[in-house]
Amino acid sequence: MNIEQMLSVLDHDIVARLKTAVEIGKWPNGVALTAEQRQICMQAVIAWEHQNLAETERSGYIDKGTKHEGEVCEDDQPQQDLPIRFI
Secondary structure (H helix, E strand, O other), rough: OOOHHHHOOOOOOHHHHHHHHHHHHOOOOEEEEEHHHHHHHHHHHHHHHHOOOHHHOOOOOOOOOOOOOOOOOOOOOOOOOOOOOOO
């Protein structure tokens, strides 16, 4: 079975179960995934999400935000040095 055939049979529910298996390291019946199974499941999830989801909905998406010309990524509020209180 090639990747296109595999992706054609996957749907949102199956991908969700594969993601859970990768996250917890077990199949729904409690059997542990082998390292090879985990890698294959992860590749299938990434490939399916790339084909079927918007970039912002994919696993691992990080919103980097935007910065306009001349905008500084610093806090304008002055820092106050407060003493550490031990209780």
